[in-house]
Amino acid sequence: MLPNVPEGAPVLTAAAMRAAEDRAIAAGSSVAALMECAGTGVAEWVHRLAAGSEVLILCGPGNNGGDGYVAARVLASRGVPVRVAALGEPKTAAAAQARAAWSGPVEAFPGGLADGDTAPILVDAVFGTGLTRAVDDAVADAIRLLAGRARLSIAVDLPSGAETDSGGDFGAGKLANFDGTLALGALKPAHVLQPAARHCGAVRVIDIGLGSLDAVLRTSPRPQIAAPGPESHKYTRGMVAVVGGPMHGASELAARAAYRAGAGYVLLLTGGLPHPPHAIVRQRWSPDALADDRIGAVVIGPGLGRDDRAREKLEAALASDRPLVIDGDALHLLDGRLRGRDAPTILTPHAGEFAALFGAGTGSKIMQAQDAARKSGAVVVVKGADTVIAAPGGRVQVAAPTSAWLSVAGTGDVLAGTIGALLAQHVPPFDAASAGIWLHGAAARMIDRCFLADELADALPEALERAR
Ligand SMILES: NC(=O)C1=CN([C@@H]2O[C@H](COP(=O)(O)OP(=O)(O)OC[C@H]3O[C@@H](n4cnc5c(N)ncnc54)[C@H](OP(=O)(O)O)[C@@H]3O)[C@@H](O)[C@H]2O)[C@@H](O)CC1
Ligand SMILES: Nc1ncnc2c1ncn2[C@@H]1O[C@H](COP(=O)(O)OP(=O)(O)O)[C@@H](O)[C@H]1O
Numbered sequence: 001m002l003p004n005v006p007e008g009a010p011v012l013t014a015a016a017m018r019a020a021e022d023r024a025i026a027a028g029s030s031v032a033a034l035m036e037c038a039g040t041g042v043a044e045w046v047h048r049l050a051a052g053s054e055v056l057i058l059c060g061p062g063n064n065g066g067d068g069y070v071a072a073r074v075l076a077s078r079g080v081p082v083r084v085a086a087l088g089e090p091k092t093a094a095a096a097q098a099r100a101a102w103s104g105p106v107e108a109f110p111g112g113l114a115d116g117d118t119a120p121i122l123v124d125a126v127f128g129t130g131l132t133r134a135v136d137d138a139v140a141d142a143i144r145l146l147a148g149r150a151r152l153s154i155a156v157d158l159p160s161g162a163e164t165d166s167g168g169d170f171g172a173g174k175l176a177n178f179d180g181t182l183a184l185g186a187l188k189p190a191h192v193l194q195p196a197a198r199h200c201g202a203v204r205v206i207d208i209g210l211g212s213l214d215a216v217l218r219t220s221p222r223p224q225i226a227a228p229g230p231e232s233h234k235y236t237r238g239m240v241a242v243v244g245g246p247m248h249g250a251s252e253l254a255a256r257a258a259y260r261a262g263a264g265y266v267l268l269l270t271g272g273l274p275h276p277p278h279a280i281v282r283q284r285w286s287p288d289a290l291a292d293d294r295i296g297a298v299v300i301g302p303g304l305g306r307d308d309r310a311r312e313k314l315e316a317a318l319a320s321d322r323p324l325v326i327d328g329d330a331l332h333l334l335d336g337r338l339r340g341r342d343a344p345t346i347l348t349p350h351a352g353e354f355a356a357l358f359g360a361g362t363g364s365k366i367m368q369a370q371d372a373a374r375k376s377g378a379v380v381v382v383k384g385a386d387t388v389i390a391a392p393g394g395r396v397q398v399a400a401p402t403s404a405w406l407s408v409a410g411t412g413d414v415l416a417g418t419i420g421a422l423l424a425q426h427v428p429p430f431d432a433a434s435a436g437i438w439l440h441g442a443a444a445r446m447i448d449r450c451f452l453a454d455e456l457a458d459a460l461p462e463a464l465e466r467a468r
């Protein structure tokens with residue numbers, strides 16, 4: 001049930017890490033002192049996890065390798081059997097110093113080790129945040145082979161070959177899968193962005209003495225959502241209007257999810273005969289249906305269609321002063337129409353909808369989401385296995401990885417309804433998006449097997465219980 005990365009934690013790019021390191025050094029620390037902290041922290045985790053088994057540490061030429069030498073020395077001093085294999089000589093002063101303090105032998109890597117001469121515990125300290133170009137095939141192949149054969153594999157700071165800021169793969173599809181990654185000082189984007197994130201295993205942060213970190217980017221925190229009090233009634237709990245269209249199932253899912261996420265009243269504007277769940281109030285669409293002041297949020301897009309009638313509904317929703325969640329089909333009809341809208345607006349595109357709305361884009365998913373939020377003036381949720389939430393003012397979060405079982409039809413509709421429920425309770429739009437994604441992900445993690453989107457909606461109350 002625990003997420004694979006810490007929640008509400010700062011996420012620093014390679015440049016921000018260097019700046020934090022510079023600040024620590026200006027305040028009296030040194031690269032060697034930070035490396036000593038990092039390597040000792042790694043050794044403490046490995047000592048606990050190795051339970052006496054032999055550890056093989058692969059060291060690269062930079063400071064990531066330096067961390068590896070420190071860890072080797074500390075582990076050996078605690079009686080753990082350790083072998084070290086290095087990719088060449090250290091190129092930095094701190095790494096050279098760390099290697100000089102390691103009194104054991106240093107084997108050549110990849111060399112003979114590529115044949116699979118491994119140990120039960122494999123520690124990858126080959127490359128970290130300093131990697132700026134593709135890793136040689138022989139090196140990437142060897143790390144993958146050794147990690148695959150180990151009983152437990154741990155990456156120091158990052159899986160070697162991960163691109164720190166974009167989560168890309170400098171290993172040309174050869175990144176190894178690790179059981180765990182020990183992030184030094186702070187999380188980096190590669191711990192939460194795909195494809196790198198899926199190679200990290202469980203990520204834990206080691207404090208290396210950088211002090212408090214002021215990061216724009218964070219992982220989404222666990223929200224705190226209060227249970228209704230005695231003064232609550234159905235309208236104070238939030239009234240959500242879901243604007244439906246020809247694909248009824250999608251808007252039904254959004255409406256059901258809105259209730260399950262705590263809304264007090266859900267209005268489904270499609271018409272049709274009553275059918276379960278009867279709590280959903282069904283009304284025919286009319287352009288003045290959104291005039292009801294009690295409506296706290298409108299969800300539009302799931303099952304809306306893309307015809308003239310859909311356009312007319314979207315126009316009415318945009319013209320209203322109600323907070324909006326715009327998803328699915330409605331995203332395809334937007335055409336820059338958000339301009340001039342003052343009420344809170346949240347866009348929830350998946351990658352295809354995002355590209356259709358904002359173009360192919362360059363830079364990391366985080367930068368693209370920030371850019372889209374700035375241009376549109378809306379909170380933008382770019383969905384996927386690494387969901388990014390960005391606000392027009394620059395605030396940005398990445399959700400902790402959840403469950404790949406979410407990759408099934410209708411889960412986006414459930415998300416739109418979930419966010420709508422929080423928005424209708426006057427939660428500010430960025431926080432409503434963040435909390436909605438957390439509840440959605442927690443529900444998926446709790447089921448943790450193949451499910452229907454309906455079942456995901458029905459698991460939301462249990463997720464709500466965990467957000468108190
Ligand atoms: N920031 C902090 O606060 C602290 C950071 N610390 C640690 O430092 C790490 C960052 O260290 P780093 O900057 O020395 O870079 P690192 O990741 O070891 O790799 C770069 C080295 O590899 C080389 N190289 C690059 N690409 C290559 C390739 N394709 N194939 C082969 N070689 C290649 C490159 O050499 P080049 O040829 O480019 O001169 C360079 O020598 C960070 O992740 C953390 O573990 C802690 O110790 C203390 C506090
Ligand atoms: N591989 C995956 N791992 C984790 N979450 C995923 C994955 N694929 C999709 N999701 C999540 O599932 C939801 C799918 O939404 P969407 O693509 O709009 O589906 P639909 O339109 O069918 O409802 C999003 O919240 C997305 O983040």
Ligand SMILES: [K+]
Pocket residue numbers: 064124125126127128155156157158159160
């Ligand atoms: K590494």
